[in-house]
Amino acid sequence: MNLLRAIIAGLVVLLVLGSGALGQGEAPATATGTPKIVFAQPVHNFGELKPNDEVTHEFAFTNTGDAILEITKVQSTCGCTAVAPSKKLLAPGESSVIKITYHAGRSAGVSEKKILVYSNDPEQAESVLTIRAAIKTDLEFNPSYIRFDNIPVDAAAEASVFFMAKDPDAFKLTDLKADDPFLRCDWRRTDDGRFELKVAFVPEQVTADHRGYLNSTVRAKTNSESFPVIQLPVYIKFQEEFAVVPARLMMYGLKAGTEATRDVIVKSNKGVAFQITAVESSNPFVRAEVVRNGEAANVVKIVIDAKAPAGLCNATVTVRMGARHMAVPVRARIGDAAATPTPIGSAGDR
Template sequence: MFRRLLFSAAAVTLMAQAPVISFDKTHHDFGRITPDRKVAHKYKVSNTGNAYLSITQVRPSCGCTYTMLGKWSLAPGESTEIEAQFDPKGQKGSVRKSIEVVCNDPKTPNISLTLEAEVVQEIMPSVESVYFHQAPKSAASRSQVRYASGNGETVQILDVKAPGAPFLSFGFKPEGKDVVLEVTFDGRKVPAGQFRGVEQAMVKFSNAHTTVMPLNIQWDLKPAIQSSPAELVFQDAAGKELRQKLTLKQAEGKAFRITGSHPSLQGMRVEGISQKGGTTELTVVLPATVKAGRYSEVLALTTDDPDQPELTVRVVALLK
């Protein structure tokens, strides 16, 4: 009987012996950091159990986090440190990473350590691209970009250049530690025959780590000649000739001539062209030879207007 009790007590004692992993903290916030600043934090890990603790793996969630472990095996009551180094290069905004720790603690064989940071650029532009959509040919359009300080230092622009784009000009003014860049697009300086484009301006700063930043500028001109209606729709029975009026107006009221028509549908033609000042009226004819069906076509018209040598009108036909 005594032996049974002795063996039972020993078995209970053996079963009660186990390692217990514990940390002083499992999360660390680095706060605001810049991409060129590597940071590190040490997590204190302890064995609060009554058997040896063996840490078998320490796995970061990505290659931007590097870890070092002081000791892989801890006696009861012993402590060590897991150092996590984070490289924010290439990161932007709020970042959260994790480190998985694997050990022989029977109750907690896996535990996740986390770290976070807000990665801020030395200079943070409000936008990376500026769009001038349907900009007028006869006037200037403007847009602004704010370059905000991400590290508390004053942002200073030294110069802005956009090679090969004489229609772009730049001005800038400080606002606190930020600087506001004003981009001016002057449609009057766009070379004849150009109606859209993508330019790249190089913004030069006096700041230590960010000396130059590109700014993409996309633009297209408002059509000098506009059609009314913008789209012609023919909806009728097949087998008969169909006609619709089309009015073209020059935005500045300048006189222009239609020099040619190029329909995508065989047999479609233009006739009855009449002009009065900056307005031209014509008739688009859909021939009786067009069979029943649904058609989506384009009528291309050429003009002698240097600001609009060609314009296209969409033509839709629903014939039964």
């Protein structure tokens, strides 16, 4: 019996020692080594390009360290697109590439762009790649679009684009036209050797509901190798018939139990007399009253009622001129009647 107990005790001791050894064998190994990113050529020159050319290049790199290299982010600047490597985790000695697509601009000159590569390399967390190109063109023009901004819908307007050809005597432009009848185009050579493309807005030709904006395109063909086809976007924004001053009414430091008023001016941008036909408020504690009407600049009084509770009092006042209307946001802050009043202010008071 004593012999059996001794055998069992020995087995227990062996099991305990074995489990301890096993636990020590399963302990996680301490990470060692450092990743290192090295690019074969961090700068690439595309040489001479034509306007709007699209070219690609692959930047090769290697993990020369002795730990896993991780590419966390690739960021490009305007004018080029960078594609992160298909494999973002590279073992020591492993290589990959980052592909860059560059879109050349339309202006002549030297272009330089940067691409930023972020990794877990402790000595170089941010790597900078550089691409360069020389844009060569036989034709330049400025501006690259036409904008008519804040013009009356019934008033004619003109704008010009100037072209500078490498060989003015040989330069030709044909098939000049606009996509819409409310634009007319003309073309001439100036005394200083440039070419002027004049675009005119013809209000009588506007037939569609423009809703304040119109867009179109002027097109032409040239004998230029750089720009055989010209497409000039045209953006038109019409002036509103009426304006409100101030456009947003801010009333702060008001005192509860006290009526407060401010005036807003509703004017015709054409300088002609008109009638305000109605005024409305979205808040029962905010009233609107027409105090001057039938002129080129009329006056609407905004009233914050004395019964308005303390706190924020917001409303939208709608001023109607027949079928047209203007919205005036009103923002008021009303303090407790027992509090010390502060000066009343209105943003844009005139």
